[in-house]
Amino acid sequence: MRLSCTLLLLGLSSPSWAGVTVQKAGLSVPQKYAHRRDQAKTLFTTSYTSYKKFAFGHDDLSPVSEGFSDGRNGWGASIVDAMPTMFVMGLENIFEEAVNFSSKIDFSKSQTSDTVSIFETTIRYIGGLLSSYELSGEKYPILVTKAKEVADKMAFGWVGSNEMPYGFIDFSTNTPTIGTSNIAEAGTLSLEWFTLSKYTGNTTYADLTAKSVKHIANLAAPLPGLAAQGIDPTTGSAVGGYVTWGGGSDSYLEYLIKYARLTNTADSIFIDTWKTAVDSSIRTLLKRSTVGNHLYLADFDDSRQIRHVGSHLACFHAGNWLLGGKLLGNQTIIDIALELNEGCWNTYASTATKIGPEAFAFVSSDGNFTGGNAISADQLKFYNKHGFYITSSAYIMRPEVLESNFHAWRVTGDTKYLDRAGAAIDSFNTFLRATTAFAALNDVNNINGGLIDDMQSFWFAEVLKYLYLTFDDPKHISLDDYVFNTECQPFRAPPALDSYSGKLVPAKPFTVQSGSLPQISPNAVSLKL
Template sequence: MSRTRRQWLGYFLALIAVLLIYQHSRPSSNGQNTESETPTPIANDDTDTSDSLNPKPPNPDLLTPPSDQLQPGNDQSLEFIWRSLPLRFPATSNLFPPIESTQGIPRIQGSEFSPVTTWFQKSRQAAVKDAFTRCWDSYKSLAWEADELVPMSGLPRNDIGGWGLTIVDNLDTLWIMGMGAEFKEAVATVVKISFENIQAPEINTHEINIRILGGLLGAFDLSSDRRLLKKAIEVGDMLYAAFDTPNRMPIIHWDPHRAIRQEEQIAEEMASASELGAFILEFTRLSQLTGDPKYFDAAQMVMEKFNRLQDVTRLPGMWPLIVNARSENFDGDFFTMGFEDSLYQILPKAYMLLGGHMSVYRKMYEKSTRTIAGHNLFRPMNSQGRDILLPGSIHVQMTQNGKSRTQLESKVHHRACFSGGMFALGGALFNIQTHRKIANKLVDGCTWVSQKMPLEIMPEVVEMVPCSSQTECPWNEPIWKQQVWKKVNTGPEPDPDMDTDRYISQHRLPKGFVDIPDKGYNLRSEVIESIFTLYRVSGREDLLDTAWDIFESIQNATEIINGNAVIADVTVLDEQPVHIDRMDSSWMSQTLKYFYLLFSDPGYIDLDEYVFNSAGHPLKRPKEESTL
């Protein structure tokens, strides 16, 4: 059905709905209305017949009394091992997060649904919720309290602490989708988790921070259930112990048993810059809620080091993928967004969460995006002549005379597609028009890659032919085939007689694609996350249809009996997709959540009220005193 015919049908159906609502709500014979105009919140959605795209969340009054602020020192139940653990290298700083009212931050959201759009999105929203419910029910029946469900085997899986990651990670998703009974059951399970009980010899503090601490904070900010804040403090204190190193740089691959035994801890010599710098949102929010500045102080001191070193890396403005956290040497030569989604995107979000009072985050954002736009982004040559952008990576080589030379690697990682949303948010927040244009081109670029695949799903990694210019890029088929030949024949014994056309056909390479190094799809969220952010900021309604097409493609390819599973190859169309026995918690807590919110009324979980951390958890922004 064409969009015009669909709109007329929508108008007709909406008119009928209005007439029915009017007839149903007419006063009774005694002149009094028989129903309340404003429904009260309900504890679950089993009988929800509302046409609203904002589901009625559980009533926090049915849980435990909310608390605006919880002073941890006043509650004896919080005296667990991590709070009482002595520090070998206590902080010498004492930084407090700003407490002034938010001022000077403009409104971010620019989209709102028309009645017709609302009509069409309701069924889409319901389909996403059905997909989530199927996965949740499978996890509940087959792997309850485990970190994740292995969907094809129907077995539990524990490799992120064994603390019921899927439950904690999806608390806010349950709340957002109005699943009150499930939320209450999940909270009752979470409060029994003991973060003193660590079975694994090593844990990833980055993952615990963004997914478990972030999940607890996001659920608390939505529900005001103080039990969740108590658990967040427990996790925060555990993670704080990972900062107990001589230079106060956190240990990412951390042995918590060493900390408990009071053994010396030293920061790693090879660590991901993204993981080191990704504590600031969660630790800031924890300090805001508890009044205890130690969390913010720890994360902010790390970000001060990132700020100090930003201009002296081999690619000034960006931080290398791998750094030496022990010596604070940031001399790496590879710069990418493919594995740095937790670093660059948090810069404008930290600015917002801190009420606009710390300009250092605006400065770091603007410096990094200036470098990214000038080096990492490229226009891919394509036969349709689409004016789109994709995020690549940069190798920096030092010449004999001491000068640097950059080389673009035009491999595009699915994870790097967060960048469209980052530019959309930053462009709106700081009123940078060029960033708005870049955001649209990046989102269109990543969705274009998805559309070019036989299954219409973006694979984990693709490699393209980059244009020499972002302004003009005519299609040149011989150059494309030449690049494919060069890619195949990079070894010591090239094959001059290679049949390039046959190779392209056998490897199912769309025009413009040089290679697809990783044809799989790991149920990732980055493409839909950027579509969500750009839609909320710009109001581009075509993005709703694009997102729905992607959702249907993903469901068709990944849905199995116990939920959804990773697929091995998105370039195979005529055969049944090969599934891999894995369903990360992030499929529900990020991918499906962003789909659901995209098809919800834009005023629901408003970007002017919340910032989403890198694991998709909404953290409440300080209340604004005024907006521009």
């Protein structure tokens, strides 16, 4: 079947009339905030100028030592990941320089370790290349060629009839690294590979990744719609029974609703599973702190116990629920999302630097179990003042709280979200300044805690793009015209449907499997590290 016919069946040839909308009608940024957009742009240009001076062609700048690191296979992750932000900000000269660099990347081999992450390479490299191709009016077809080049190597991650890809692949031999994966690794490829199919005319890319998501969605789950975090690519079976909206599961859940919107697919499994996951979360995971009455989503562990933990990573959920609530026309989801956003912003507002920590925990009326150490005297003191306590104090330049803040502004038009984004800019300028550019922070609650010598590519791709777009004309990169991948790379969406209602999916029985397979740690470090 030709791609044009396939896309028609998927619903990409949508009606010409407008359907569901996400953004508040007639939204505009008050003039008094205009300087904030310029400040966000300056953060970018200052950072990128230093990257060019000390690290160009490498993956990441080390801003304290004025060096570089190559944690993403040495293909120049910061350049490719930053390209769409360059275009969005109107930085034409460095955008064209980045396109020229990208056109010469040799994706046939890794420049560092032979092992390549299918997830990380998809969201940063394929996402950056294809979003740049779209944003620039399809002017540079070499970007599609390069995306195809690296995807063709990663396609070896699907072995035989397996519906699940392995998480990592050896590019020197085109063989996967055998081992346990997780649903975020396996289920966060669909937006990018669908878009690759769209521009290459080869449906294989979309088919591979969509079947992986559907496989996860069809597994028996610990809670309805909420798949276990761990998965064995060899058998396709769940590993353990840990449930979280945080790292290891996060972007699988994020992409369910986004794939439904980007494709307008007639296959209801994506929207149905997302809707069921949200319903299940409201029923089981939604908790309030005993101090401050802050709303949060807890985790659910292998022993079927609630863990009263949260993380910067998980704070994407508010923005994702706002998007889904608007598409579904469900005010309850929207209202809860706005409250979840308040709880996440409180983790910024409460620290000495006014920047949020990596991980935190709560006390609720039904307990304070976290699966880790008991709350210390100092943590209890902090909790009694702020309604949460810090369990990991670093800020590694993550975007999720600002991502949800951006969505809250675009959905509601409440200028308090502009004030918050502005406060974040001030805090970054004050506390993240390094020898050159900006760096990660050791301790958000200690103004003299020192810096971490790292500035990952998502600082360019996500943090600074979300900040810039918060203060930009809302009609530019509108949430009604684009769907963002988990790296904040915009993909143009077709006209919205009149309804994304979906239905709740009946629960399937789930039993935690025992055996020799390793468990995914509930405190797993982010896939973006």
